[in-house]
Amino acid sequence: MAWTDYSSAPTVGTRICDAAEIDGVLSLSLQTKNGIFPMLVMRWGEDFRAYVNACPHQYLPLDYHGGQLLSADGTKLLCTVHGARFAIDTGDAVDGAECGLDAVPVVLRNGVLIVSG
Numbered sequence: 001m002a003w004t005d006y007s008s009a010p011t012v013g014t015r016i017c018d019a020a021e022i023d024g025v026l027s028l029s030l031q032t033k034n035g036i037f038p039m040l041v042m043r044w045g046e047d048f049r050a051y052v053n054a055c056p057h058q059y060l061p062l063d064y065h066g067g068q069l070l071s072a073d074g075t076k077l078l079c080t081v082h083g084a085r086f087a088i089d090t091g092d093a094v095d096g097a098e099c100g101l102d103a104v105p106v107v108l109r110n111g112v113l114i115v116s117g
Helices: none
Strands: 015-018 024-034 036-042 047-052 076-077 086-087 093-094 105-109 114-117
Touching: 015 024, 015 036, 047 105, 047 114
Parallel strands: none
Antiparallel strands: 015 114, 024 036, 036 047, 076 086, 086 093, 105 114
């Protein structure tokens, strides 16, 4: 499923958060006109990555059972429900899931992370 298929998906240009708020993986609930959109945002080198916070196995948030979402080497996101692992840079499934996370395109403008097109 693409991130835009979620009923509560934000529109392009929606403010997510200040870049300074992102330390490791930030789990947040973005309020949109159609409800709450669950997101994970993180730094990846000099860039930022964002994904829908929904494991494709059961669509529960990756942090459903706790906030430890990064692997020890910092390259994978972990599902706290059933242990699936996803590449942090692409969202691709590495282990424990049939498909990857839904990426949300983001851009940094004036220190603020926003949804891009």
